[in-house]
Amino acid sequence: MPTRPARDPAEITIERVSVLYALESEATPLVERLGLQEQPAVDPQLRPRHFAGTVGTLHVDLLTLGRDPRSGTERVGTDAATMGAYMGVRKLSPDLLLNAGTCGGFEAEGAAVGTIYVSRGDLLFHDRRIPIAAFRQQAEGRWPGTPAPRLAQAIGAREGVVSSGNSLDCLPGELEFMRRERVCAKDMEATAIAQVCVQCGVPFVAVKAVTDLVDHPEPVQDAFLRNLRMVSALLAERMEAGVRWLGAHPRRAGDL
Ligand code: SAH
Secondary structure, eight states: OOOOOOOOGGGOEESEEEEEOSOHHHHHHHHHHHTOEEOOOSOTTTOOOEEEEEETTEEEEEEOOOBOTTTOOBOOSHHHHHHHHHHHHHHHOOSEEEEEEEEEEOGGGTOOTTOEEEEOSEEEESSOOOOSGGGHHHHHEEEEOOOOHHHHHHHTOEEEEEEEOSOSSOOHHHHHHHHHTTEEEEESSHHHHHHHHHHHTOOEEEEEEEEEETTSSSOHHHHHHHHHHHHHHHHHHHHHHHHHHHHHSOEEGGGO
């Protein structure tokens, strides 16, 4: 059977965007701002929340990762993110996938609560260690995001390195890795989603808003819980600007 030539992701014209959030509290303010309507679950088992609407020339789908069936808490972390991203790509065929959400920031990189980052360069995993040379790249991720300096400007975000792992706190070795790599945003989903997008040929950008500071004496969970609502509202305001910029006229993924 003849295989279709893979399309160059930079040449994709963005007419459909999927925005993937982990937490409903992060997503709800953008659903309200864009007037998106809830859709039937795209998957009856995982039951992510799915909202959709139109913004200018753009069809917008917004997905969350659903809830843990035992505890009822929202799904977070890289396994849920991988499943959610693959499902979103297969069912919704986006021309661009955005992962929006909160993150830990770094005072050493000039961040404060409320600073917003758009992913720059490769996305990393800071908590995967396989000390065998051939497996190192797989462990550390290093999945390229789509460069998006103009989108960052439309959002009012800085560009910075994003790294994902499966813990809210962090071990000394992980902190050392993130310092070395000049990581600006530490989250639990973005790199897993980047990995799916690269392999499926879908342009990918992460947009992360700082709720807590990793290199600060206050435990991150305290700052995270205190700031989640306020920072999610701020992120939604900036995400609305970004989505409206994307919907002003069709843009190539290479022109983000
Ligand atoms: N109990 C919380 C659990 C959220 S886990 C709740 O449900 O309200 C933290 C989430 O915020 C993850 O989705 C992660 O991507 C993001 N996040 C915010 N600050 C983070 C940090 N310092 N490290 C890792 N992830 C962080």
